[in-house]
Amino acid sequence: MARGLQLDWVLVRVNTIRRIAFAILLVVVAAVMVALGYRHFNPRDDERARRAIEQADLLREQVLAFAAPDAWKDNVAAAGRELESAKTAYAESQWEQAESHAESAISRYQTMLGVGRSQLGGAGHFYSLEGRVQVQRTGKPEWQTAEHRMPVFEGDFVRTGRDGSAEILFEDGSLYRVGPDSLLEIHRRAATSAPAGTVKMVVGRINVYTSDNPSTVTTDAADTEIDSDSRVAVGVDEADRKTTVATFKGRALVRNPRGLEVALTDREQVAAATDGTFSRKQRIPDPPLLLEPHNNAGFDLTSARIIEVSWRRPAADTAVHLQVSRSQRFSPDEIDIDAPNLTKDWARLEAIDSGTYFWRVATVADNDLRSEWSAVRRFRIFSSSEPTLLQDEVPPELEVRPPQQLGNMFIIEGRTEVGATVTINGELVRLDSEGGFRKTVEVINDGWNDLIIQAEDPSGNRTERRERVYVEVY
Numbered sequence: 188m189a190r191g192l193q194l195d196w197v198l199v200r201v202n203t204i205r206r207i208a209f210a211i212l213l214v215v216v217a218a219v220m221v222a223l224g225y226r227h228f229n230p231r232d233d234e235r236a237r238r239a240i241e242q243a244d245l246l247r248e249q250v251l252a253f254a255a256p257d258a259w260k261d262n263v264a265a266a267g268r269e270l271e272s273a274k275t276a277y278a279e280s281q282w283e284q285a286e287s288h289a290e291s292a293i294s295r296y297q298t299m300l301g302v303g304r305s306q307l308g309g310a311g312h313f314y315s316l317e318g319r320v321q322v323q324r325t326g327k328p329e330w331q332t333a334e335h336r337m338p339v340f341e342g343d344f345v346r347t348g349r350d351g352s353a354e355i356l357f358e359d360g361s362l363y364r365v366g367p368d369s370l371l372e373i374h375r376r377a378a379t380s381a382p383a384g385t386v387k388m389v390v391g392r393i394n395v396y397t398s399d400n401p402s403t404v405t406t407d408a409a410d411t412e413i414d415s416d417s418r419v420a421v422g423v424d425e426a427d428r429k430t431t432v433a434t435f436k437g438r439a440l441v442r443n444p445r446g447l448e449v450a451l452t453d454r455e456q457v458a459a460a461t462d463g464t465f466s467r468k469q470r471i472p473d474p475p476l477l478l479e480p481h482n483n484a485g486f487d488l489t490s491a492r493i494i495e496v497s498w499r500r501p502a503a504d505t506a507v508h509l510q511v512s513r514s515q516r517f518s519p520d521e522i523d524i525d526a527p528n529l530t531k532d533w534a535r536l537e538a539i540d541s542g543t544y545f546w547r548v549a550t551v552a553d554n555d556l557r558s559e560w561s562a563v564r565r566f567r568i569f570s571s572s573e574p575t576l577l578q579d580e581v582p583p584e585l586e587v588r589p590p591q592q593l594g595n596m597f598i599i600e601g602r603t604e605v606g607a608t609v610t611i612n613g614e615l616v617r618l619d620s621e622g623g624f625r626k627t628v629e630v631i632n633d634g635w636n637d638l639i640i641q642a643e644d645p646s647g648n649r650t651e652r653r654e655r656v657y658v659e660v661y
Contacts, residue, residue: 232282239289240277243270246296266295291657294592310373311357312338315625317516319348339373346370350518360398360593362627366391392422398594406430409459414438416594430459433471472550473501474558480566483643488538488570497533498548506530506551515545515563515615541568563615565608583607585642585650595658600625603642610641630658
């Protein structure tokens with residue numbers, strides 16, 4: 188009977204055995220390295236929590252060694268509570284909760300270190316700049332051009348040009364957005380235990396975002412005390428110096444020189460005249476809901492010369508103010524279409540030239556009461572008849588740094604390629620000449636929230652980053 192297998196002597200050289208042993212050793216080492224690498228980048232839940240707590244502990248030591256200003260005491264205490272909660276949850280084997288609390292502490296400590304190490308030598312510093320912004324130092328007659336990260340001090344004047352705007356971040360965590368054609372004086376004192384700082388508004392408009400501390404804006408007609416965790420706009424008319432205060436979130440108390448007071452809550456507005464009188468308190472309408480076209484839509488000039496934009500008004504008896512501009516700053520000199528009183532839910536635009544355009548709308552109610560501007564959307568007009576030299580199919584690079592937390596506000600910084608458009612949760616972000624961007628984002632919902640950062644180049648290629656942030660209301 189024939190055999191299916193036959194055993195025979197096999198001659199194996201010693202060198203061959205060595206090679207096989209060495210190959211096996213390499214495979215084992217590679218497997219160990221892969222396992223260690225996988226474990227490093229995909230740690231267990233308890234390891235992730237432990238690492239986050241260790242990082243938070245290290246950052247806490249750096250903050251304490253840095254000797255943060257007294258105004259940051261609330262933020263230091265809040266971060267410390269988060270760290271202790273993380274350690275407690277870890278001791279109880281609640282890994283996910285431990286990591287969540289530790290990440291919140293890390294975000295707070297990183298924010299304090301970021302601001303503290305940015306040479307915050309005065310009451311605050313310029314966080315972002317657009318167009319013409321100037322500073323006049325105390326006791327000096329000349330004006331100098333403001334620069335990014337430049338500190339502002341007690342008694343300094345800040346003014347913006349017709350195309351200028353600025354964001355000033357103060358050491359207590361409040362953010363002032365200064366609009367075009369504005370003039371204000373800094374009255375906030377650095378390194379003091381005062382619960383609130385003061386800014387003297389001469390003319391123009393500012394939007395104030397407070398964090399853990401209140402703030403005060405004073406004008407010739409009234410003092411506006413803005414509560415913590417609030418968003419309030421204060422405007423001073425150049426002609427009659429009338430002060431208009433609009434509270435979009437939180438609370439504000441408006442007091443005139445005669446001692447009369449008006450308390451404002453969410454979405455309320457009042458005007459104070461220099462003769463000591465107040466207007467009737469009014470309800471601020473909601474902005475229109477944008478419908479079409481969707482953000483970053485494209486239109487071929489050769490086949491679609493008429494572009495229809497549409498929205499939904501909050502009420503049928505309101506009007507809409509539409510603006511279209513080639514610049515997302517919407518400075519007066521760069522607005523192509525300015526229609527202040529549209530009573531329909533749509534408008535038709537005639538495309539004349541190719542390019543990138545930005546549009547926004549606001550609700551106009553009785554007595555010219557206005558809402559906030561809606562989110563800005565962007566559309567592109569191109570011509571298919573123009574020759575394309577090179578087809579771009581490569582998504583833009585997008586670098587996003589870890590968010591820095593200031594209460595329920597987060598500072599988002601990053602960089603993309605020049606010419607791209609960046610949005611954060613659908614809201615357009617301005618880029619500098621090198622593709623860098625910085626923006627403060629307000630997060631309303633308690634707990635974990637996702638911030639979606641998206642960059643799109645002129646060819647329509649997109650890159651997206653997602654950052655998870657945590658907000659806790661004490």
